[in-house]
Structure formats: structure tokens, C-alpha cells
Amino acid sequence: MSAVVAQCHYSFGLRRGVANNLFYFDEQTVIFPSGNNCVRYNIDQKWQRFIPGLERSQGMYALAISSNRRYLAVSERGERATITVYDLQHEQNRKRKVLNGGDIHVQEFVSMAFSTDSKYFIGQSGAPDYTLFYWMWEKQKVMAMVKTTVAANPVNQVSLNPYDNTQICVSGNGVFKLFRYAEGVLKQSTFHKQETHNFLSHAWMSEERVIAGTEAGRLMVFESGDLRWDMSVTTKTLDQSKVLLDVIPQRQLESSLEGNDEETPQLPRVTVITAYSKGFACSAGPGTVYLFERTDDKDNYRKTREIRIPPDQCSHEPSHAEQQQIVSLVISPSEETVVTSTDRGQLYSITLSSAEMSKGEQVQFEFLSHSFHSGSITGLSICIRKPIIATCSLDQSVRIWNVETNTLELYKEFQEEAFSIALHPFGLFVMVGFSDKLRLMNLLIDDVRTFKEFTVRACRECAFSHGGHLFAAVNGNVIHIYSTTTFENILNLKGHNGKVRSIAWSGDDSRLVSCGMEGAVYEWNTLTSKRESESVLKSCSYTSVTISPDAKTIFAVGTDCTLKEIQACQILREVPAEDVAYTTIAMSRSGRTLFTGTSIGTIRAIKYPLSTQKDWIEYQAHSSPVTKMVITFDDQYLLTVSEDGCLLIWKIIDKEGRGLKRDKEITYAEEILITKSDLEEKNQVMLELKTRVEELKMENEYQLRLKDMNYNEKTKELSTKFVQQMESLKTNIQILKTERDNMEVANQETMFEVMEKHGKELQDMESANSQKLMLEYEKYQELQFKSQQMQQDYEKQLQQMEESKTAALEELTLYYEGKMQEKLLVLEQCQEESRIQAREFEESRKQMEEDGDREIQDIRIRYERWLSDERETNMRMKRDTGIMKKKFSSLQKDIDNSNVEMERMKLEQQKLKAIVKSLEKDILALKKAIQERDETIQDKEKRIYDLKKKNQELEKFKFVLDYKIKELKKQIEPRENDIMEMKEQIHEMEEELDTFHKKNTQQELDIAELKLKLNTTDKEMRKGLQKVRDGEALVRRFKTDLHNCVGFIQEPRRLKDSIRDLYDRYAQQSDVVRQLSVDANVQREYARQRDHLERNVASLKRKLAQDCVVHHADNVKIMQENVTLISEVNDLRRQLHLVRSQVHDYKSLMGKKGLKNQPTPQKYNSLLSPRANPSNMVVRLNEEDEGDRIIQLQRLEIQRLREEIQVLMKIHPYRPPSTAKLPSLQTNT
Secondary structure (H helix, E strand, O other), X not given: OOOEEEEEEEEEOOOOOOEOOOEEOOOOEEEEEEOOEEEEEEOOOOOEEEEEOOXXXXXXXXXXXXXXXXXEEEEEOOOOOEEEEEEOOOOOOOEEEEEEOOOOOOOOEEEEEEOOOOOEEEEEEOOOOXXXXXXXXXXXXXXXXXXXXXXXXXXXXXXXXXXXXXXXXXXXXXXXEEEEEEOOEEEEXXXXXXXXXXXXXXXXXXXXXXXXXXXXXXXXXXXOOEEEEEEEEXXXXXXXXXXXXXXXXXXXXXXXXXHHHHHOOOOOOOOOEEEOOOEEEEEOOOOEEEEEEEOOOOOOEEEEEEEEOOOOOOOOOHHHHHHOOXXXXXEOOOOOEEEEEEOOOOEEEEEHHHHHHOOOOOEEOEEOOOOOOOOOEEEEEEOOOOOEEEEEEOOOEEEEEEOOOOEEEEEEEOXXXXXXXXXXXXXXXXXXXXXXXXXXXXEEOXXXXXXXXXXXXXXXXXXXXXXXXXXXXXXOOEEEEEEOOOOOEEEEEEOOOOOEEXXXXXXXXXXXXXXXXXXXXXXXXXXXXXXXXXXXXXXXXXXXXXXXXXXXXXXXXXXXXXXXEEEXXXXXXXXXXXXXXXXXXXXXXXXXXXXXXXXXXXXXXXXXXXXXXXOEEEEEOOOOOEEEEEEOOOOOEEEEEEOOOOEEEEEEEEOOOOEOOOOOOOOOOOOOEOOHHHHHHHHHHHHHHXXXXXXXXXXXXXXXXXXXXXXXXXXXXXXXXXXXXXXXXXXXXXXXXXXXXXXXXXXXXXXXXXXXXXXXXXXHHHHHHHHHHHHHHHHHHHHHHHHHHHHHHHHHHHHHHHHXXXXXXXXXXXXXXXXXXHHHHHHHHHHHHHHHHHHHHHHHHHHOHHHOHHHHHHHHHHHHHHHHHHHHHHHHHHHHHHHHHHHHHHXXXXXXXXXXXXXXHHHHHHXXXXXXXXXXXXXXXXXXXXXXXXXXXXXXXXXXXXXXXHHHHHHHHHHHHHHHHHHHHHOOHHHHHHHHHHHHHHHHHHHHHHHHHHHHHHHHHHHHHHHHHHHHHHHHHHHHHHHHHHHHXXXXXXXXXXXXXXXXXXXXXXXXXXHHHHHHHHOOOOHHHHHHHHHHHHHHHHHHHHHHHHHHHHHHHHHHHHXXXXXXXXXXXXXHHHHHHHHHHHHHHHHHHHHHHHHHHHHHHHHHHOOOOOOOHHHHHHHHOOOOOHHHOOOXXXXXXXXXXXXXXXXXXHHHHHHHHHHHHHHOOXXXXXXXXXXXXXXXX
């Protein structure tokens, strides 16, 4: 094996695509995935510890940590998905158990969770089965499994109830289910369909309450599986710092959901919810976290704080950082710090105390450590004079890291993607290959500025020479060598037929090694530009090359899964990589070890000289192919980057753990670059700050003098005041002392009396208690004697049982041993017989070979059956012996169980006493509950009695109102004609209103069409302006390129080539085609918008027709009710007319007969009652005075009702419009 070992030292980057990728281990340590490792990062001390992934795994998919933060579960893909549980309290993070799906083939586990006591574990598999597993993980035992959903509705999260280990919550797209583990099966306890919601996250708030977040920006609170509240988190447009939080009851839920789908199409996604003691925290759209706390009634929540991700000032678009989606959100154990991770691989944190103190201000996150790359890292470089690393990425950023302090020193984003990077050996300049140009930039104290550009597009490889006077840049299949001082193109190395993938300088900068995709490895002389050596293997596409320190040997790797050692144009050795392609290679300066990166993200340390056998050590590093690899010049660190966006720093040590010896001690330079203008500006700022400090000193001294004077005056006033108070307090103290002496004398007298009294009582009590103690002691002696006798009896019984059981055991052992001997003898006899018969069979087979194949086959079948029977008997005997042994062990266990049973019975007796006490307490509680319910029943009976009385009063009032209605209906007839005229006017006005509505709708359609035309003209104008700007930029670039061509005016060939390049670059044939396609796109967009508007108009017309039908039905119903009321009024009028005629007859009779047959007042009132039946009326007359008085009262009541009708007509002069005419009132004159 190799004598040199690589140890993972530090990591910059967060692996994306891992569920629950952030946890708190303790108050200072967080855990997150980086590459193919889990990192324990100490926030205060800045150190890292690593937990590597499994070999041959296809990467991590989900993480979970236990409640006591001791165990970490990691889900990884592979041939079969596995879950590995690590012990975090062990120094080496020891692997405890490995869980899998058993007989079910699982591709990945999308979500996992531990129980509160860390004994049970659940895991949700992915598509297509979506099976939920419930493990007792320490025994690797699957307790139960159930299919949670179908492939069309994926599951996003599963969790165990922290208060109940048997209850599980599953949420996903159209899925929200609660399962309970009972009797070895997971049973679903809720059956509510939530197909319209995509649940992204959920969290347990209490034993029965779960809050879930949806993709549409809704927070739903479930209690016992039933939806209780639905909270919508939306941001106002006028005030971005306030959030509307609408709480909708369950009965209004359906209507609110239907309306929200149309009104708010774009809502923040609630991707993560985390509960804590005061409430919960959740994400609310891009870059936003809300903190909610419980209100006083414990059922609702209110938003207390909004925290946002700040804009990135180093980016060319600072607002892009605010659009990151929150992926994970964790709160420290002491609930002081919140840490979150985003979908772009960034880690942010904030302390809750600072968030609460900054009232009225926008609270923002801060980076937990540094800003990481969010895309594939394409370039990596180091320098000699400084301990810095330069990386570039497809996220358009360039970052400078410090390998000694493990910090990010510089960071800047550009407008183009960066493909390659090279640091100058002095560490003051950096060369970056962008998609449009190759730029040489200065590394300033706080910025990266371009000072020279080269016309090399999409440079995939660039490198400075070790002396720094030259640099090489790859342009397709040509290598350009430039001078660092004059920036002239000194050499052009041509010879590769394919794209150049890697270059390497020799130690003395006299040679340059390159490899290409066509399978060629060339060694160039950088002084003469001649090819020194070459090795071509067309079956291999090389990806990386390096050269030995003595510049005699070349090492190359490619797609054929081998490492090649090349010397003098010959391949000396090929080391196979076992079906893994090498992507990059690096050699230590000492020449002892080679390091290679693979396509699966691992790192291999290979001993040199090479051997054809497997002589390497493999390390788990990245989750994607390794793109670049570099060893520092002092052989202390190995640096690797990958497509997963992570930078790993490996410490190179020997097997004993010591670092490699350095040939020379390297002293790093501390100089930095700064421009003159920046320096003058900072000096000016320092002078201004100094003057400001002096002014502040003068002001502070003056303020201090004023405060001293004020404080001296206040101290004098307070001193005089306190002296007066002290004198008054002294007099009070003297008075209190005299009162205390008097009270002490009185207390001593009372104390003496009480002591005498208690002494007598104590003597009496002692005499009485001594007699009681004697009686109790005698009882105790009797009980103790009885218990000793019972104990002796139990011991004798136990001895007898043990003797009987031992005797029975001995008899059984002797009996079964004898049987075993008999069976063994029978077995030996059978074996001897089988041997004899086998010999006979052999002899008969030799004698009867001439009889034919048929007889031989029959005999063979017969003897094989006989042998199988013998084997079965043999196996049966073995089973019998096993059964006997089990019976013997079971009898031994019965003896032990009988001893345990006595102790268990004693414990059960104590438990039963405790249960009796608890039941008595429950009985008392139930009695109290019954009393309370009796009181509530009495209150409700009183309420019923009050309502009955009120009902009687209302019936009386109803009788009076009926009479008033009859009188009011008399006034209806004169106004019917007016009503008919008003109806005709209303009908005409409604027709005019319909015409106005039609005109308005037509005008609104015209306005919408004009707006669409205006928008299209605005878009065309913007496109025209953009084309003008693009044309101006193209003209500027053409002018610069033409100016460069004019420089070759003395060289016709180069002038011709440059003009040809200009023609190829700027004369494009696709301009006309692009214009035509743009016009066609405009027409299609116009047609699409017109179709959309026509569909909207048709839908609005349908809605209008439906509303007209509904209104017509309502008018018909009102008309029918009016008809019934008018018929009742006519009936009442007929009755009233009949009553009046009868009253007139009675009056005439009363005038004729005088005082004869006068009716009583009660009967007269009954005749006047409007409810009297005319067919059953008794002809009786009242006295004349009494009748006159009743008639006068009736007239007064009629006058009052007429006045009320007049008032009502003034208030409501018109009736509501109706389409049909009412029938005329019928009057009987």
C-alpha cells in the first residue's frame, strides 16, 4: 500500500439535493453534507470533522438526527438504497447499523425520522412503491410497512409524533395521512382527501396538532387528523414589511379555497416548518422566513418577525440572492440561533435576540461561515508566494480562499461563465477564461479588477509557468503562449486534432505537456515550439495529464479506465482502475505519490513506482466527478473540486500521522495590491475621521463638564434630604425600641403560662400513648410469628416442588437418553444395511449391464427412493433429539419462572393498591363533573322557562300586529294605481339600463383591445431599442477588432486571416431568418392573446345568462308571495264588511227594543273581534255607552295607523321593480 495518506482537513461547500441537510449537534456545532461526506462544523472554533459516505454509493439523499442528538441517519443510493446510523458521541463516529428495505427493492429513501426515545425509526421509500418502513433499528427489525401513496402523488416528508412513538404523519402532493402502529400493523387513522394541495412540509405542535405548509402558500392546522384552521400567508404590495394572516373557520373553508385559486395565483411556497417552544418558524417564499408565536387563547398564531436573506453586494445582480428558496431551517437547542440552508448551497444564520431587539427595522440573515459556490467548479489554481487558492465556477463567480486560515478572502461575480483559472506564482494576479474573452486581473485588497483582455473565447485551460514570466492558454486545439510582461503572443503550439483537455508545465518551464480528446499526449519545447515527444492512442480520450518533478515521465488518464505512465514516446505501464474512469491526476513534488480523481467523486492515492496490481487507497470525497486536483508546492495539502460545487482540502501525511517533511521552509509574502485612487480615498477618509474624532472629543468634554455641574447640585440636594430623613428615622427607631421592650415582657408572661399548660398536656398524652404502644407491640409480635410460620410453610412447599421437579427431570433425561441410544443403534444398523445393499447393487449392476438401459433406470429409481426414505428417518430422529433438548430447557425455565412469579405477585399487589387509590381519585373527579353538569342543566332549564315567557309575550304582540296589518291593508287599494304607473316607469328605466350596460361592455372590450395594441407597440418599441443598442455594441466591437486588424497592415497574410475572422464573426446568414421567426412569433402571440380574450368574453356571457335566470326566479317567487298576501287581505276585507253590517243591525235592534235583551260587554267584544266566526255568532247587544266608547277607541287606533302609513310612505316611496303585474285587489262594497 502507499506510504502517503490523505486526511480530509476542511471543506467549502454545501451539497444540494439532500432532504433535511442541516442539523444542530450542540449549541456550537452544526451538521451538513458536503461532497460525499457529512461535516460537523464548530461555529465558534471553526474546525470540521468528517463522516465519509459508503463505498460505491451514488450519493446521499436524506439525513435525520435523533432527539437526543446522539445518532445520525444517512440515506444513500446504490444498487439497493441503504440507511446508515452513526453514533455521534463516539470519537470516530462509529457506524452502528445499516438498514435496508429487505425483500422489497428500494431505490432511495426520500425522508426519515427517529422517535423521541431514539428506539424506533421510520423511512419513506421513493417511486414507484412509496413504502413506509417502521424499524426497531438497533435490532434491524422491520416492525411494519405500508404503502402510503401512488406514483402520481409523491411523498415529501414523514415524521413521528414526539409525544407518541406509534403515530406517524405523511405529507406530499395531494397526500396528508396519519398512521398508527398497533398489533404489528400500520393503520391509517384519517381518511380525508386533500388532493388539491401539495404539502411540502409539516411539523408537530402538540400531541394532536400538526401544522402543514403547501406549495400555494397556505398553513393548515390539523387536530386529530381533522382540518381546524387554514392560514394564508400573503405579502401586501404597498407595505412589504407586513403580512396578512387570515384565519378562516372550517365551515368557510371550501368557499375560501375556491376563491383563492383565482385571486392569488402566485403565492409563497412553504418549503419548511420548524416548531419551537414559543410557536413555529416557516419559510414564506424566496429568501423569507416568518416567526409565529401562540396567542393568548393557545389556538391561533400571530406573526412576530420577518427575516430575509440580504442582497449580495459582490454580485452583478444583488437581488438574485434574495430569490433563493429556503430548504432547511433549524433552531439551536437553547433557541438562541436560527440557521438555514438554501437551494443554491448557501448557509445563513441569525440570533433571535438581535432579531427581537431590532424593532421596526428589516431583519436580515448573515452567512454562517462563507459564501459557497452554487454551480459546478471548473477551475482551480494555487500560487507559491501566498497560501491562497483560486476557484471559478459556472455560477459566474471567482473566489479566493486562504488555505491556512480556512477563510474566503475575495469573492466577485461577473456577467459571463468562467471555465478556467490560473494564479500567478506571486499571488498578485489571476488569469480567468470567460465565455467571451480571457482576462488578466489584479487581486486588490477588496476587489478583482481586469487590466488586460485577450481574444480567446471559452478558454477551458490556462496556466502560468513556475517562473511567472509566461502563461499558456488553450483555444480549441491550439495552445497560445503569452509573455506576462509584454502580453505578446510568443508561440502557438499546433498539432492536436481534437480539443486540448489539460496542460502542465515542467519544473524548469522549458517543456509543456498537453493531452487532447483525440487520444494524443504531446511534449512541447517552449523555446522552439517544437514537439519533443508524442504518444497517440486513438481508443482513449484523455482528460488530464501531469509530469514528474524530473520532467522525464508523463502520467495521463482518460476514458479507458486506466492510468498510463509514458516515457520517451512509449507507454511503460497501464494501471487499470476497475471500471471507474479517472478524470484528473496530480503528482506530489517529492515524486512519491500520485493522486487521481474519479468519475464517481472518489480520490485515490497511488504509490509510485506503479505496479499492475491494486496498490492504492481510496477516499470518499465528492458526490460528482472530480474536475480539478492540485497539490500545494510544499506537499502539505491536496486540493480537489468537483461538479457538486464543493472544494475539499486534504492534509497529506504519512501512515504514522505526521506531516511530510519540507525541503525548504516557505515564507509567505504579506504584500497586497491597491490602486493609487483607492489609497488616496482611504487616506482622505482617515483624515476626515480623525478630525471628526477630535470634534467629538471636544463635544464630549464639554458635555461631561455640564453633567458634572448638574450632578454636584443634585448630590447636594440629595444629601440634605437624606440627612433630614435619617433624623426622622432615628426618632422612629427609638419609639419602636420602647414598644419592642414592652411587647417582650408581655410575651414572656404569656409564654410561661403556655409552657405550663403544654407540660401538663404532654404528660397526659405520654401516659395514654404508652398504653397504646404496648397493645400495638403485642399485635406486632403475633403478626410476626404468623408471618414466620407462613414463610416456613412456603419454604417447605418450595423444597418439595424442587425435589419433585429434579426427580422428574432425572427420569426424563434417563428415559430420553435411552431412547437416543436405541435410535442411534437403529441408525447404525440402517447405515450398515445401506452399505451392504449398495455393494449388492454394485455387483448386480455389473452382472446386469447387458439387460438394457430400461431395467437399469428402474433399479436406480427404486434405490433412490429407498435412500430418500432413510434420510428422512434420519432427519426425523435428529428432530426428536432437538425437541427433547428443548423440553429439558423449557422445564428449567419453568423452575426459574416459578421463582420469579412470587416476586411478580408481590409487585402486582403493590400496583393494585396504587390502582385502587387512583380509581378513588377518578371517582371523586367524576362526582365533581356530575355536579357541574347538574348545575349547567339547571341553568339551561331556567333559560328555557325565560324563553317560554318571552314566546307568550311575542304571541300577544303578534295578535296586536295582525290587527294593525288588517287596518293597513285597507290603505293599499288607493295606491295600487300609483304602483302600476311606477312599475311602468321602472320597466322603461330597466330597459334603458340594459342598453347602457350593453354599451359599457362594448366600450370595455374596445378599451381592452386598445390596451393590448398599446402593450404590443410598447414591446415592439423596446425590442427595437434593444436591437439598436445591440447594433451599437456590435459596431463598437467591430471597430475594436478592425483597429486590431489595422495593426497587421504590414503583414499581408495575418491581415488576410484577421479579415477572414472578421467576416466569419460578423457576417451571419441567419439574420433574415431570425427576423422572419420573430414576426411569426409576434403573430402567434397576438393570436393566442385574442383567443384567450374571446374565451373570457364567452365565459362572462354564460355567467350573465345564469345570473339573469336566478334573478327571474327570485322575482317570480316574490310575485307569488304578494299574490297570496293580497288574497288574504281580500278575505279579511270580506270578514270586516260582514262584521260591520252585523254591528249596524245590532245598533238598529238596540234602538228599537231599547234596553231589552242587552248583551254583556264580553259578548259585545267578541262580536267586534275580527277573529269571530259570523256563522256561530250569538245576537247580543251591549249597552249604548259601552258601544260608543269602543267605537271611539277603534277610530283613534285607525287614525294612528293611518299616520304610521303616511310616515312609511315618505320613507319608502317606491316598491322594488318586478317583471310581472300583480292582480288587482278585490273589494266587496
